[in-house]
Amino acid sequence: MTERHDFVVVGLGALGSATAHQLARRRHSVLGLERFELGHHRGASHDTSRILRHSYHTPEYVRLTRDAYDDWARLSSAAGRELVTVVGGLDLFPADPAIPMVDYTDSLTEVGIDFDLLDVDAIGERWPQFALPAGTVGLYQRRGAIVPAGPGTAVLQDLARRHGAVLRDHAEVTAVTGTSVTLADGTTYAAGGVVLCADAWTDRLLAPLGIDLPLTVTLEQATYFAPERPEDFAPERMPLWIWMDEPSFYGFPCYGEPTVKAAQDCGGPAVDPDARGTDPDPTMLDLLAGHVGRMLPGAGRPVRSLRCQYTLTPDRDFVMDRVPGHPSLVVGLGAGHGFKFAPTFGRLLADLATGERDTVSPTFALDRPALTDPSYAVHWLV
Ligand SMILES: Cc1cc2nc3c(=O)[nH]c(=O)nc-3n(C[C@H](O)[C@H](O)[C@H](O)COP(=O)(O)OP(=O)(O)OC[C@H]3O[C@@H](n4cnc5c(N)ncnc54)[C@H](O)[C@@H]3O)c2cc1C
Known part of the structure; x- marks a missing residue:
């Protein structure tokens, strides 16, 4: 019989671990899947340290940094x-x-x-x-x-487990929909919702759904x-x-x-x-x-x-959105500056997955011009 969870989180770097933590502490059954070992060095969340700061180039990000400080304080506690x-x-x-x-x-x-x-x-x-x-x-x-990178991600995983999340490593996901996830070994899990936090591998999992992200x-x-x-x-x-x-x-x-x-x-x-x-x-x-x-x-x-x-992303802005046509599939992507917001990503992605929130921001939407208009001028320095 197919194993079923309220939510499956794909990718257990900082963003996926934070999302698993948030969903589990809201008493949902959560399965987190990671293709490598937890804490591996092939992604973006390893090493000692990351910068947390208020100073940003738009008021929207500065406002989000206020949430980030609050979310890190809650996580610390x-x-x-x-x-x-x-x-x-x-x-x-x-x-x-x-x-x-x-x-x-x-x-x-x-x-x-x-x-x-x-x-x-x-x-x-x-x-x-x-x-x-x-x-x-x-x-x-x-x-x-300064916030801890690898050790901070491990804290999120530890807290997710303490709230009952099941985290599996060496579990490579080869296909996702909003209600199911399939592993390389053929195992399929059913879910009420799926949250994709696969960072560098995001586009590979979305391409079969007709979403072509210019990452x-x-x-x-x-x-x-x-x-x-x-x-x-x-x-x-x-x-x-x-x-x-x-x-x-x-x-x-x-x-x-x-x-x-x-x-x-x-x-x-x-x-x-x-x-x-x-x-x-x-x-x-x-x-x-x-x-x-x-x-x-x-x-x-x-x-x-x-x-x-x-x-x-071409505009260096995040992704926090539901996948068009797949309302129970949620994507989070940190665009090379997401660690400081990891606990905030976790909270907002969990809100999207559970339906407590419909959208996060047009700036982080999958249908914005930077992700849909091939002539969009790439600018990464912010
Ligand atoms: C050198 C460097 C410095 C940085 N400095 C800062 C900073 O100071 N401040 C800041 O805010 N941000 C910083 N960042 C950015 C920040 O670290 C990243 O945005 C953040 O760590 C991304 O987390 P993630 O969980 O999305 O990605 P990852 O940590 O890469 O996690 C994604 C996970 O998904 C897994 N995965 C992928 N595909 C599959 C699959 N098919 N099946 C199962 N699992 C899968 C991967 O193995 C990986 O573990 C920095 C990044 C780097 C590289």
């Missing part, structure tokens, strides 16, 4: 430990930046989130670790924070540097930072180890997620190390790099 490490966040806009600062200041102002604008001297006085080009302006938001998977790279004086980069003394230009880079203070992590945003090549390498790319490392060496001279030498995937 459910987990019985603080998952959010507040260190402050510094968005660094050079003179004539590729990313317009006004989008950020206007959006924060509209939503009522406080911030400070600091010139190079003010930044240097407060954080002498930085050596910045003249004319750089820092947008400082005091609530900028690009890029192979990103993060690198850890070893400062000679890690105490100068301690979270109490060093903020998160983002270099708001093309290329765009970002970095962390020390977080659980005496290293500082940095990376380029959207710096990696487009890849097939099933045929990509895992080795560090020396050219990407050189570009990053050059920037870090100039901007944070005490950050030290690179000691390790790792790869991770972005799954990008």
Whole structure:
């Protein structure tokens, strides 16, 4: 007989794990399916850390970050430990930046989130670790924070299980509808609803339903540097930072180890997620190390790099929607900046799946021009 669950969640990275948690805590029977082992490194939710921040380029995202902070606080309380490490966040806009600062200041102002604008001297006085080009302006938001990536995803899985969800690894889904899921070994599960959180593999599962998403998977790279004086980069003394230009880079203070992590945003090549390498790319490392060496001279030498995937929509906006023609099939996709919102994705996708909410936002809809108009101009830098 076919096993039946109220909901099946496909993909157990951060978004799927958060959705399984949300559905299970609402007392639904939940089956989560993951094609690899839980916590694997072939997707997007592994490694130590992710940035959580209010500063975003549109008021809609800034509003959503308020939910994200609230949802992380609720998750911390459910987990019985603080998952959010507040260190402050510094968005660094050079003179004539590729990313317009006004989008950020206007959006924060509209939503009522406080911030400070600091010139190079003010930044240097407060954080002498930085050596910045003249004319750089820092947008400082005091609530900028670090959340745990792999360990945070494991917390979501643990809580989902505690609420009764069944999570199966090495269970590759080959076909989905809104009411059934089929595995590579032929097993079929019936469901009241299905939530697809397969990130880089989303389009493969949707294509047979006639949904052709213009997603690009890029192979990103993060690198850890070893400062000679890690105490100068301690979270109490060093903020998160983002270099708001093309290329765009970002970095962390020390977080659980005496290293500082940095990376380029959207710096990696487009890849097939099933045929990509895992080795560090020396050219990407050189570009990053050059920037870090100039901007944070005490950050030290690179000691390790790792790869991770972005799954990008043409407008870099999320997907949170029901699949047209399949109202009980819901899709969530983080577009390479979704981790900070993982608990929020979980709540909103669960709302969609249960019918507690009809839609989330036209910005995240599957029928928006960026996903349906082939002439839509791709823009990933935000
Ligand atoms: C280097 C890097 C840095 C980042 N930094 C930040 C940051 O600072 N802040 C931020 O907010 N976001 C950040 N992001 C983005 C964020 O990490 C991702 O948006 C988020 O982790 C995506 O989670 P996910 O669960 O959708 O994807 P994944 O973690 O990839 O999970 C999808 C899962 O689906 C599984 N799956 C796929 N197909 C199937 C199938 N057929 N059957 C069963 N299972 C399947 C996969 O194996 C995978 O485990 C970063 C990403 C990278 C790569």
